[in-house]
Amino acid sequence: MNRFKRSRSPVNSAGKTRVGKELPPKDSSAGAVQGRIGFGAIIDSWFLSHRSNARESFARLWAEPLQSLMTVLVIAIAIALPTALWVAISNLQQLSGSWQNSARISVFIDRGAAPKVVQGLIDTVQSLPQLEAVKYISPETALEEFQAAAGFGDVLALLDDNPLPGVLLVSPESVLSNDIKRLSTLVDDLSELPGVAEVQLDMQWLQRMQQILEMGERVSVLLGFTLSLGVLLVVGNTIRLAIENRRDEILVVKLVGGTNAFVRRPFLYTGLWYGLSGGLMAWLGVTLGSLWLDSAVTGLAALYQSSFSLAGTGWRGLLILTGLGGLLGLLGAALAVGRHIARIEP
Amino acid sequence: MIEFDGVSKRYEEGFEALSGINLAMAAGEMAFLTGHSGAGKSTLLKLIMLMERPSRGQLLINGKNLNRLHRSQIPYYRRRIGVVFQHHQLLFDRSVFDNVALPLQVSGYQSQEIGRRVRASLDKVGLLDKEKLNPLQLSGGEQQRVGIARAVVHKPRILLADEPTGNLDPELSSEIMRLFRDFRDVGVTVLIATHDIDLVERMGERVVNLNHGQLTAGLE
Numbered sequence: 001m002n003r004f005k006r007s008r009s010p011v012n013s014a015g016k017t018r019v020g021k022e023l024p025p026k027d028s029s030a031g032a033v034q035g036r037i038g039f040g041a042i043i044d045s046w047f048l049s050h051r052s053n054a055r056e057s058f059a060r061l062w063a064e065p066l067q068s069l070m071t072v073l074v075i076a077i078a079i080a081l082p083t084a085l086w087v088a089i090s091n092l093q094q095l096s097g098s099w100q101n102s103a104r105i106s107v108f109i110d111r112g113a114a115p116k117v118v119q120g121l122i123d124t125v126q127s128l129p130q131l132e133a134v135k136y137i138s139p140e141t142a143l144e145e146f147q148a149a150a151g152f153g154d155v156l157a158l159l160d161d162n163p164l165p166g167v168l169l170v171s172p173e174s175v176l177s178n179d180i181k182r183l184s185t186l187v188d189d190l191s192e193l194p195g196v197a198e199v200q201l202d203m204q205w206l207q208r209m210q211q212i213l214e215m216g217e218r219v220s221v222l223l224g225f226t227l228s229l230g231v232l233l234v235v236g237n238t239i240r241l242a243i244e245n246r247r248d249e250i251l252v253v254k255l256v257g258g259t260n261a262f263v264r265r266p267f268l269y270t271g272l273w274y275g276l277s278g279g280l281m282a283w284l285g286v287t288l289g290s291l292w293l294d295s296a297v298t299g300l301a302a303l304y305q306s307s308f309s310l311a312g313t314g315w316r317g318l319l320i321l322t323g324l325g326g327l328l329g330l331l332g333a334a335l336a337v338g339r340h341i342a343r344i345e346p
Numbered sequence: 347m348i349e350f351d352g353v354s355k356r357y358e359e360g361f362e363a364l365s366g367i368n369l370a371m372a373a374g375e376m377a378f379l380t381g382h383s384g385a386g387k388s389t390l391l392k393l394i395m396l397m398e399r400p401s402r403g404q405l406l407i408n409g410k411n412l413n414r415l416h417r418s419q420i421p422y423y424r425r426r427i428g429v430v431f432q433h434h435q436l437l438f439d440r441s442v443f444d445n446v447a448l449p450l451q452v453s454g455y456q457s458q459e460i461g462r463r464v465r466a467s468l469d470k471v472g473l474l475d476k477e478k479l480n481p482l483q484l485s486g487g488e489q490q491r492v493g494i495a496r497a498v499v500h501k502p503r504i505l506l507a508d509e510p511t512g513n514l515d516p517e518l519s520s521e522i523m524r525l526f527r528d529f530r531d532v533g534v535t536v537l538i539a540t541h542d543i544d545l546v547e548r549m550g551e552r553v554v555n556l557n558h559g560q561l562t563a564g565l566e
Contacts, residue, residue, distance in 0.1 A: 042454055257453060
């Protein structure tokens with residue numbers, strides 16, 4: 001309800017009532033009372049005030065570009081470091097995953113086994129459903145390969161008989177290759193078969209690497225937390241200085257009736273801008289860095305007949321990093337503002 | 347409008363700035379607050395502005411006891427008072443217009459309304475053509491008038507001034523005082539702290555004199 005609604009003004013000659021903003025009467029004594037503003041207008045002006053605060057805070061950052069850039073860079077580095085580590089680790093994880101996919105099991109055949117037993121073993125293994133491919137390498141073929149590849153020909157020629165056993169190279173199903181538990185059962189099953197001397201699943205180093213990567217992942221999270229705390233402190237300190245610099249202004253604003261919330265707002269926006277820019281810059285840094293590395297990595301991967309390529313943080317990363325940066329900036333500013341603004345009283 | 351009822355103010359260091367002040371001002375009254383420096387003039391104004399709280403006694407503004415006003419209400423209370431400072435307290439990082447607009451901005455006025463009121467206020471003090479300048483480009487008298495425009499832009503019911511003519515020549519001072527009288531004429535309660543006795547005598551308004559924190563009648 002507008003308390004200043006005029007007593008219904010007579011319809012004028014044109015038959016139209018006056019539309020437009022109802023202003024308080026110009027009576028001087030009533031004019032001295034202020035603050036009679038409609039609810040809608042309050043909401044409007046609240047949004048307006050936020051918009052102008054956001055704009056002004058941004059303009060203030062541009063007014064001192066070097067100083068602002070330093071702060072933004074510190075934030076960006078603090079965010080980029082754990083992110084880069086994370087990206088590196090998740091790439092390694094992907095890489096090790098693709099190695100695991102090509103997991104192979106070597107089934108060494110007892111050298112004393114009769115040819116009939118060997119043939120039976122090959123048939124049994126070939127009929128196992130969990131296996132994708134089975135390749136038999138006879139002792140003779142193994143010897144030939146060995147002589148050709150290793151250059152041990154002369155040494156091997158000295159031996160009376162072939163020391164090499166027959167080998168069955170077994171590739172498990174791809175579903176199976178990431179499941180270490182089921183793989184070990186398969187290994188156990190295979191070693192039970194008659195004529196098998198030894199079964200080797202060379203995955204231990206992969207498992208170790210998995211563990212190391214998991215540890216690295218945790219380190220990056222820990223680093224992230226620590227550096228986030230750093231960002232909070234950096235933003236907090238920057239805002240504290242900004243508050244000190246604008247002390248006079250705060251005093252005047254409070255004297256003319258500015259609430260703490262009103263005084264706080266521009267500083268909160270400043271923190272938000274710092275954080276957002278820091279997050280954006282961190283993303284740019286990590287993305288550019290991984291792009292730069294990628295050409296080298298793909299080249300290296302090509303040498304190993306791999307099509308592996310470095311994955312950056314992507315658009316989701318951009319969202320997460322700027323969001324995180326903005327949040328940290330806002331939080332840091334809130335910490336500083338909460339402590340210092342209430343203390344500045346005229 | 348303003349009523350001091352046995353108000354004393356003792357600072358933490360033990361210095362008693364005001365003791366047992368009884369003072370009443372009706373709405374639309376104008377008075378000069380005089381006294382030697384350190385007599386408690388500023389303290390008295392600070393009490394009205396709620397920059398300080400009384401140690402004893404109570405202060406009623408428009409019938410409301412300020413002792414019962416919660417901290418969080420102070421900003422809203424201050425919006426009904428206009429203050430002119432001795433050192434005008436203008437902000438030099440913004441234009442004259444934005445300085446005057448400040449009380450309206452903190453109260454959440456819309457920009458159209460702000461523009462209208464700021465120009466009306468600047469017009470009143472005769473500085474309408476300087477709204478885009480920085481206060482630093484103005485003379486001392488002009489700066490003080492900007493301060494007055496800011497103090498009255500939100501049409502307060504009470505106008506306080508602390509040595510508003512502090513470093514102005516007599517002619518400028520009278521000009522400023524005439525402005526204050528104009529506001530009194532439209533119903534604003536005006537209280538001006540000053541040590542410019544000549545000026546006070548020339549104006550022929552009510553005089554409240556403070557001496558070592560106590561009220562004495564009339565001029566010494």
